[in-house]
Each structure stands twice: as structure tokens, then as C-alpha cells.
Amino acid sequence: MRVIALERPDDADAFFEHAAALLAEGISPEHVSWSVGDSADLFGAAIPAPRAKWRGEKLFAAALLHRAAHRFALVYRALWRTDGDKAWLDNPAESDLCSLRKLEGEVRRDIHKMRALVRFREIPDGYGARFIAWYEPGHFTLRANADFFVHRFADMRWSIVTPDLSAHYDGEIRFAPGGSRRDVPAEDARDEDWRTYYAAIFNPARLNLAVMQSHLPKKFWRNLPEAQAIPALARAAQTRAQTMIAAPPTAPRVARAPARAQTTATGLADLRAQLASCEKCPLHREATQVVCGAGPSNAALMIVAEQPGDHEDLCGAPLVGPAGKIFDEALRRIGCDRKTIYVTNAVKHFKFTLKGQRRIHAKPSAGEIDICSWWLHREIEQVRPKLIVAMGASALRALTGQSFSVCDSRGKILDLGESRILTTTHPAYLLRLQDEQQKRQAWRAFLDDLAQAHAMACA
Amino acid sequence: MRLDLRQKLAILADAAKYDASCASSGGQRRDSLGMGKGVGSVTGAGICHSFTPDGRCVSLLKILLTNYCMYDCAFCVNRVSSNVRRARFTPAEAAQLTVDFYRRNYIEGLFLSSGIIRSPDATMEQLIETARLLREDHAFHGYIHLKTIADADPALISRAGELADRLSVNVELPQEASLKALAPEKRLSTIRKSMATIRGEIDDHAHDKTVRKKRFATGQSTQMIVGADSADDATILRTSAALYGGYRLRRVYYSAFSPIPDASAVLPVRAPPLQREHRLYQADWLLRNYGFDIEELAEATDDGMLDLDLDPKTSWALKNRALFPVDINRAPREMLLRIPGLGVRVADRVIAARRHGALRLDDISRLASSLRKILPFITTPDWSPGSTLDSEGLKQKLRPPPRQLELFSCA
Structure with missing residues (x-):
């Protein structure tokens, strides 16, 4: 039987070095006994061997900080098994692995609880102030956890004292033997403020001590300044809640604030203001915002697209998404400055269906187009463009009130009394085409249509 | 009388x-040691530093800068x-x-919010100033969550994002009509617009791969009050799904409408619907992490309301019994995740373990x-539920014995 005595209870590295030596010698787990602190009894120990990193080392290292005495044997057995069968670690149903995961979980929770529940007390010392905490961890976690506090409280000098070990930080971390509760002041100047906050943030109408204790078991209470307040808060909670429920409403304190002033804008600005609160159809319920047309009120050329997409809905501007990029590129090719034209949509709100967490564009119905075309016609009245380009079937329907096929109408001029309309495809159509040759043809035609429209409007 | 601190x-x-x-998770990692000065760190995982007797976590110092407010939202303790x-x-x-x-x-x-004083912009400026003092004068690197005032100038919202880890705008109520009735100064459209602004900024900063990029909040969230209006659970969840989809929210918080001191006459107070709130959190979780579609969750309700006695996944499974039992040794991950009582972690372990041989019940x-x-x-080589799955009594059997309600931990 090999008896290995480790110097410290929390030194995973020393354990691993011993284990490496034992494995190299081929010592099986049932012939090793592990202990901590009996430095006299080194009988049979191998000379610790340098080693490579183990697979699963994080799991083992965490489990080794557990207070359970069998942790060393368990980890050594796992290393022994892994040594013989590399795949052993990959089967989560192995019962030793389940046990290790259980230890690991308890250690991680202990580490987490220490980060949460350490309470520093400020004491003046020769150099200003030092922050000292008394804490009782469930496992040997202080050394592994010190780094967290070093990184968090870099400009503080602090100490955490536990029964087994204490950590001191003065720009460098130093570990020393454990201490006792008496080494740390019982109260801090801010504790009363903290209790005040704790009491005030508690909602008595939601009292639920069982859940509270599942997160914060009683064993932690004695070192938490706020825990003193718990019994009184819990006792008074029901009465406080019932008083609130029973209390009749009092007279309002002051008169209501005056309603906000109405806008007095005219023309397009007025139209935009009215449009912002449009509820003529249900689309406003889901969309972020109404997307108004954009451009000068005296533009000679008006472009009507279908409706805002995801991008436009978020930014509040028309034709700025993927299709907008194509449109902009087309304008650049034909030498037309977007700032000189008026760009708008047949339907002013984004319509979509939810697929998982994505908003997928949905085509507006004829009814929605017809309702929203009222706004489009008001825009036309204000801008009075020489030519309107209908991009796609929805735009054509909004402008004419009838359903025409884009294929049949493309490139032709429709004269509708007040306004002349030229029909072309919607740039989103170009995005959808898969075939490269079709795509090139459609792009060419789109450019020709826009160039023609631009020339007619500028003539 | 002058109030002391x-x-x-x-x-x-x-x-x-x-x-x-109350979450303090999901911030950009940083710490005072690495920054070379000051105090504070954000590790990415949140920490609950305490729990109040209502079982809720205390992670941040959650305060209002002021509780004076010009608005008159009926459900709010701070209304004018x-x-x-x-x-x-x-x-x-x-x-x-x-x-x-x-x-x-x-x-x-810090979680900092405020009543609206003078104007939305003036209020927002005060919140920003507090965060600026923390970041610049105190060299504070801890977590900051700023409540964004919905009507504030987008430039202020973007300044707030440079200082905070998280921004939030409260949608307050699940339907526009309720907002009109109970929060007359608030508009769903302005709230959504603010969320869209924040999402745009977060996306832009996330895509900015330059080394010297400005830091910016990494997420936004919102809160909906449950039980103050007549909206049913399906409506509430649909609103949440649309918010997640449209604005990439990290979280929607559900807050059971609770008695407040000096309640408004239009909203008589009663005990808060805590169990309902809990079920909504569970359904929301399925929506975000288990691949459930919003319409599937709606189907799992009874006339729009989630079963208070059964978790939503079990309710859904009972209404879709034809899809069960699931063969543990063959089912794809998506289907394992549909099994009541089986979570993401266990599903992944099952998948890893079954590569080593057929899994049995033990x-x-x-x-x-x-x-x-x-x-x-489920079925395994040594287990089959037989006719239990089709029995009338299964629902009754799955109902838990009366027990204390478990609330959602939120760090």
C-alpha cells in the first residue's frame, strides 16, 4: 500500500504530480491511500513527477477542493481509468464521472457563494483603510477564489479570513494560516445603510421564505449584516401587504400634467405628423414605426416601393436595407442623386411573421395596400412629381387601384390624368433571382427603366 | 424636513x-487590475449577493435617482x-x-432609473451624469444598468450605451390599448423606437472589429407588468416574441402586478399573480432556449392561459401525446429537448453517453x-410507459403535490 500525504488540502498541482508518478509506476488505485497534513508519514511515496496537462483537468482540479475525504481516491481512480481507456471520460453516464461532477458542482457553487457573500468591513490602518472579511467556506476554495477578488478590488488592500486559511492583498496576494471571527470587526459603518436598502427593496406582498432559503440557506446568515433584518421583515410582511390591499385610494396629490402641445406643421411635415399616428389598418400594432417617404417636396421624380422591411422598420427610413443598397447602386450607375428624388412606399408599416426569433417579411394584402394608398395619394398631391416609378406590383396597385402584372406593364408609361407612371421591378426581385444570366438581364432592364424615368423627369 | 441619505x-x-x-450577467468582461486603476470587474456571469425574504435576488443597487414624476401611469407607485x-x-x-x-x-x-422630471431629455442627462461620475471620477468598472427614458433624444441613448453594460426601456403593458388606458403619457411606438435605436447601436458596435472601438452596452431588456390589464398569457408571449425578434432583447422580465402603497382607484389591488408570473418565465425560457415556436406555446395554453399547476413544457407534451414516447437512444436533440423534465444539459449528456452504448433506465x-x-x-430498452401516456389520469398524476412556489433566480 502506498500512503501519500499531501501538505495542503487544496493543492491540486501537488496531487497531480504524485498521481503522475504513481501512474508511471503502474500503481493501481486500490493500492494507494491519500491523506493531508501527516507530513511525517511519507512512507512509500513516489518522487513527484513532472507531467503534461490531463484531459478533464478542470473537472478534477475542482473536485479536489471538496471537503470529502474520498476525493483523492476518486480522482486517482478516474486518472487510472483514463490512462487505460482514453474514451472513458467521454461517457457522461460512467458512475465515477457522475460522482466527480457532483463534487465539482458543489465546489463551484461554494466558489460562487464566496464571491457573493463575503462582506468587507473597512478599518483604518497606517496607510488609509483596509477591508477585512470573515468567511466560512464549505470547501477548500479560498486559494482558488483569491484571483477573483484581486481582479475586482485592485485598488483596495484587503484580507479574507477563513477558519483554514487567510488571504491578504497589498498589491501582491499572500496566504497565511486561518483565523477566527474575532479577527474581524463585527460591523461596518455602511452596514446600517445596506440593511436599510435590503429592507426597502423587499416587497412584502411577495413574501416567500422557502425560496429565499433555497438560495440563501440559514448557515450563511450569521456572517451577513442584512440577515439580522430577515425575521422582522418576514413577521411584518403579511400585515403590510394586507394594509396596502385594504387601503382605500386617496385623493390624487396634484392635477394631471397638461397634454403636450399639438404640432402646427403644414405640407409634407404635417402629413408626416398625421401619418405617425395612423391606425387605419392593424399593421401599426406590430411594427416599430411608420416609415414616411423621404425627399424634397418639389422632387420631379417619385419612386414608390412596396413596404418597409426589417431594416427600414428599425431605422425609420425608406429603402435602406439590402434592396435599398441595390437601388442606390442603380442610381449611382445612371448618375441620379438620391437627394433630388422622393422615395416612398405603397404601405407605410412593416408587415412580418415570426419564425423563431426572426421577423420574416410578409407581402401586404390588396386590402392593406388599398387602405394605405390614401397616404400615398396625399404625398403625390404635395410633391406633384413629373413622373412616378412604380417598383413592383404592390406599388402599381397602390397607384392605380387595380392589379396589373409587372411583366406586362414593365417599361410602359401609364397616363392617369394627374400623373404619369412608369413600372419596373422591385429591387428585392433582383435579390431573389438565382440564375446568374437572368439576374444580369433583370439588372440591365432595371437600370434602363430607371434611366428612362430619370431622363423623362428631368426633361 | 430635510431627508438624510x-x-x-x-x-x-x-x-x-x-x-x-436584476441581472448582472452578459456584460463585457473587464476588471480593475487589467484596467490598471480603480475598482470593479465584470466576469460575464452574474452574481446574486443576497436574497430578500420574497426570494428575489439582490445583485445590483437598484434605485431611482428621483421618484418625482410628471407621468401618471396608474400601475406605478411613483405616478404624479x-x-x-x-x-x-x-x-x-x-x-x-x-x-x-x-x-x-x-x-x-448599479441599476439606475428615474421618474420623469422636467423633460425626458433632462431626466436622461441626470442618469448619464451619474454613470459618467462612476466611470470617470471613481474609475468604477462594475456593472451598470441604465433605464432608458423612452422619449429621450437618440443621441442621449447612445451616450448612455457607452457608459452602461445594459440598457432597458420598459414596454410596461402587453397591448397598446392597455397602455393608452393606464399610462396615458406613454406610447408603444416611442418605446419600440427607442428599442430599435438601442438595437442599432448594439449591432453597430458588435460589428465594429477595430481594436480601438468604443465600448458599448452588450444587451437590452424590458419589463411587462402581468395582471394589471386583461391581456392573456398568449398575448403576452406573442408580444415578447415580437420584441425578441425585432430588437434582440436579452430578456423580457415579467412583473406580477403587486399591491403598492396609495394605489390608484382605477386599478384595485389584490395579491400579485406570482404563479402566473412563474409560468410566463418558463414559457419565455422555452421560446428562447428550447426551440419552441410562439404558436406552439399558444397551443399549450387553455383559452390563452397557461396551466398554473403544470409547467408549459408538460402542458405542451400532454396536448401532443402522439409525438411521444421518445426513444432516448435514437431521438434527435430537438426532440430530446421536448421531453418534460429534461433540460439542455441533460440532453447533451444523453447524446454523448449513448455513443458508448444503449442507455438504460439507471x-x-x-x-x-x-x-x-x-x-x-420516454422509452429505453428496459422501459416503456405503455398505456400511461394515453391515460386520462396522466395529467392528474403529473400535477405536483402542493408545494412552495419556486421563483426565477435572475443573475
Whole structure:
């Protein structure tokens, strides 16, 4: 039987070095006994061997900080098994692995609880102030956890004292033997403020001590300044809640604030203001915002697209998404400055269906187009463009009130009394085409249509 | 009478407690040692520093800068017509208090909100000033969550994002009509617009791969009050799904409408619907992490309401019994995740373990924490639920014995 005595209870590295030596010698787990602190009894120990990193080392290292005495044997057995069968670690149903995961979980929770529940007390010392905490961890976690506090409280000098070990930080971390509760002041100047906050943030109408204790078991209470307040808060909670429920409403304190002033804008600005609160159809319920047309009120050329997409809905501007990029590129090719034209949509709100967490564009119905075309016609009245380009079937329907096929109408001029309309495809159509040759043809035609429209409007 | 700091703290924490959000997770990692000065760190995972007797986590110092407010939202303890005591912190006081609490390790950081005073922009500027003092004068690197005032100038929202880890705008109520009736100064459209602005900024900063990029909040969240209006659970969840889809929210918080001191006459108070709130959180979780579609969740309701006695996944499974039992050794991951009582972690372990041989019931019992809920819905070589799955009594059997309600931990 090999008896290995480790110097410290929390030194995973020393354990691993011993284990490496034992494995190299081929010592099986049932012939090793592990202990901590009996430095006299080194009988049979191998000379610790340098080693490579183990697979699963994080799991083992965490489990080794557990207070359970069998942790060393368990980890050594796992290393022994892994040594013989590399795949052993990959089967989560192995019962030793389940046990290790259980230890690991308890250690991680202990580490987490220490980060949460350490309470520093400020004491003046020769150099200003030092922050000292008394804490009782469930496992040997202080050394592994010190780094967290070093990184968090870099400009503080602090100490955490536990029964087994204490950590001191003065720009460098130093570990020393454990201490006792008496080494740390019982109260801090801010504790009363903290209790005040704790009491005030508690909602008595939601009292639920069982859940509270599942997160914060009683064993932690004695070192938490706020825990003193718990019994009184819990006792008074029901009465406080019932008083609130029973209390009749009092007279309002002051008169209501005056309603906000109405806008007095005219023309397009007025139209935009009215449009912002449009509820003529249900689309406003889901969309972020109404997307108004954009451009000068005296533009000679008006472009009507279908409706805002995801991008436009978020930014509040028309034709700025993927299709907008194509449109902009087309304008650049034909030498037309977007700032000189008026760009708008047949339907002013984004319509979509939810697929998982994505908003997928949905085509507006004829009814929605017809309702929203009222706004489009008001825009036309204000801008009075020489030519309107209908991009796609929805735009054509909004402008004419009838359903025409884009294929049949493309490139032709429709004269509708007040306004002349030229029909072309919607740039989103170009995005959808898969075939490269079709795509090139459609792009060419789109450019020709826009160039023609631009020339007619500028003539 | 002049209030001292402690009295103000009591008033302004009391005024903030109806906001359910408390997460301190998901911030950009950084720490005072690495930054070379100051105090504070964000590790990415949140920490609950305490729990109040209502079982809720205390992670951040959650306060209002002031509880004076021009608005008159019927459900709100701070509405202009309420007779509660009023107080205000200066930005300097709030910043100092945050740092003092932080150095004692009471908190992860600050959650700061405010009543609307003077104007939305003026209010937002005060919140920003507090965060600026913390970041610049105190070299504070801890977590900051700023409540964004919906009507504030987008430039202010973007400034707030440069200082905070998280921004949030409260949608308050699930339907526009309720908002009109109960929060007359608020508009769903302005709230959505603010969310869209924040999403745009977060996306832009996330895509900015330059080394010297400005830091920016990494997420936004919102809160909906449950039980103040007549909206049913399906409506609430549909609103959430649309918010997640449209604005990439990290979280929607559900806050059971709770009795408040000096309640408004239009909203008679009663005990808060805590169990309903809990079920909504569970359904929301399925929506975000288990691949459930919003319409599937809606189907799992009874006339729009989630079953209070059964978790939503079990309710869904009972209405889709034809899809069960699931063969543990063959089912794809998506289907494993549909098994009541079986979570993401266990599903992944099952997938890893079954590569080493067929899993039997005792394997499952080692991998999962409890078999009770799982059993009626699975088969293994040594187990089949037989006719249990089709029996009338299954629903009754799955109802838990009366027990304490478990609330959602939120760090």
C-alpha cells in the first residue's frame, strides 16, 4: 500500500504530480491511500513527477477542493481509468464521472457563494483603510477564489479570513494560516445603510421564505449584516401587504400634467405628423414605426416601393436595407442623386411573421395596400412629381387601384390624368433571382427603366 | 424636513422595487487590475449577493435617482397623482453610494432609473451624469444598468450605451390599448423606437472589429407588468416574441402586478399573480432556449392561459401525446429537448453517453436529477410507459403535490 500525504488540502498541482508518478509506476488505485497534513508519514511515496496537462483537468482540479475525504481516491481512480481507456471520460453516464461532477458542482457553487457573500468591513490602518472579511467556506476554495477578488478590488488592500486559511492583498496576494471571527470587526459603518436598502427593496406582498432559503440557506446568515433584518421583515410582511390591499385610494396629490402641445406643421411635415399616428389598418400594432417617404417636396421624380422591411422598420427610413443598397447602386450607375428624388412606399408599416426569433417579411394584402394608398395619394398631391416609378406590383396597385402584372406593364408609361407612371421591378426581385444570366438581364432592364424615368423627369 | 441619505435611500429603493430586472450577467468582461486603476470587474456571469425574504435576488443597487414624476401611469407607485413621499439623489450621492456598497461586496453594480422630471431629455442627462461620475471620477468598472427614458433624444441613448453594460426601456403593458388606458403619457411606438435605436447601436458596435472601438452596452431588456390589464398569457408571449425578434432583447422580465402603497382607484389591488408570473418565465425560457415556436406555446395554453399547476413544457407534451414516447437512444436533440423534465444539459449528456452504448433506465437516472416527470414520455430498452401516456389520469398524476412556489433566480 502506498500512503501519500499531501501538505495542503487544496493543492491540486501537488496531487497531480504524485498521481503522475504513481501512474508511471503502474500503481493501481486500490493500492494507494491519500491523506493531508501527516507530513511525517511519507512512507512509500513516489518522487513527484513532472507531467503534461490531463484531459478533464478542470473537472478534477475542482473536485479536489471538496471537503470529502474520498476525493483523492476518486480522482486517482478516474486518472487510472483514463490512462487505460482514453474514451472513458467521454461517457457522461460512467458512475465515477457522475460522482466527480457532483463534487465539482458543489465546489463551484461554494466558489460562487464566496464571491457573493463575503462582506468587507473597512478599518483604518497606517496607510488609509483596509477591508477585512470573515468567511466560512464549505470547501477548500479560498486559494482558488483569491484571483477573483484581486481582479475586482485592485485598488483596495484587503484580507479574507477563513477558519483554514487567510488571504491578504497589498498589491501582491499572500496566504497565511486561518483565523477566527474575532479577527474581524463585527460591523461596518455602511452596514446600517445596506440593511436599510435590503429592507426597502423587499416587497412584502411577495413574501416567500422557502425560496429565499433555497438560495440563501440559514448557515450563511450569521456572517451577513442584512440577515439580522430577515425575521422582522418576514413577521411584518403579511400585515403590510394586507394594509396596502385594504387601503382605500386617496385623493390624487396634484392635477394631471397638461397634454403636450399639438404640432402646427403644414405640407409634407404635417402629413408626416398625421401619418405617425395612423391606425387605419392593424399593421401599426406590430411594427416599430411608420416609415414616411423621404425627399424634397418639389422632387420631379417619385419612386414608390412596396413596404418597409426589417431594416427600414428599425431605422425609420425608406429603402435602406439590402434592396435599398441595390437601388442606390442603380442610381449611382445612371448618375441620379438620391437627394433630388422622393422615395416612398405603397404601405407605410412593416408587415412580418415570426419564425423563431426572426421577423420574416410578409407581402401586404390588396386590402392593406388599398387602405394605405390614401397616404400615398396625399404625398403625390404635395410633391406633384413629373413622373412616378412604380417598383413592383404592390406599388402599381397602390397607384392605380387595380392589379396589373409587372411583366406586362414593365417599361410602359401609364397616363392617369394627374400623373404619369412608369413600372419596373422591385429591387428585392433582383435579390431573389438565382440564375446568374437572368439576374444580369433583370439588372440591365432595371437600370434602363430607371434611366428612362430619370431622363423623362428631368426633361 | 430635510431627508438624510439613509431616508432618501429607503424612499428611492422602495420606489425601484417593482422593476423586476436584476441581472448582472452578459456584460463585457473587464476588471480593475487589467484596467490598471480603480475598482470593479465584470466576469460575464452574474452574481446574486443576497436574497430578500420574497426570494428575489439582490445583485445590483437598484434605485431611482428621483421618484418625482410628471407621468401618471396608474400601475406605478411613483405616478404624479400618488401621495408617496418623494426624494431625490444628486448624481454625486448616487455614485458615491454605489462605490461604497461595492467596496464592501454588497453588490455587483448599479441599476439606475428615474421618474420623469422636467423633460425626458433632462431626466436622461441626470442618469448619464451619474454613470459618467462612476466611470470617470471613481474609475468604477462594475456593472451598470441604465433605464432608458423612452422619449429621450437618440443621441442621449447612445451616450448612455457607452457608459452602461445594459440598457432597458420598459414596454410596461402587453397591448397598446392597455397602455393608452393606464399610462396615458406613454406610447408603444416611442418605446419600440427607442428599442430599435438601442438595437442599432448594439449591432453597430458588435460589428465594429477595430481594436480601438468604443465600448458599448452588450444587451437590452424590458419589463411587462402581468395582471394589471386583461391581456392573456398568449398575448403576452406573442408580444415578447415580437420584441425578441425585432430588437434582440436579452430578456423580457415579467412583473406580477403587486399591491403598492396609495394605489390608484382605477386599478384595485389584490395579491400579485406570482404563479402566473412563474409560468410566463418558463414559457419565455422555452421560446428562447428550447426551440419552441410562439404558436406552439399558444397551443399549450387553455383559452390563452397557461396551466398554473403544470409547467408549459408538460402542458405542451400532454396536448401532443402522439409525438411521444421518445426513444432516448435514437431521438434527435430537438426532440430530446421536448421531453418534460429534461433540460439542455441533460440532453447533451444523453447524446454523448449513448455513443458508448444503449442507455438504460439507471443510466438516465444518473444523468438526470429526477425521473418522475420524464418517465411517461420516454422509452429505453428496459422501459416503456405503455398505456400511461394515453391515460386520462396522466395529467392528474403529473400535477405536483402542493408545494412552495419556486421563483426565477435572475443573475
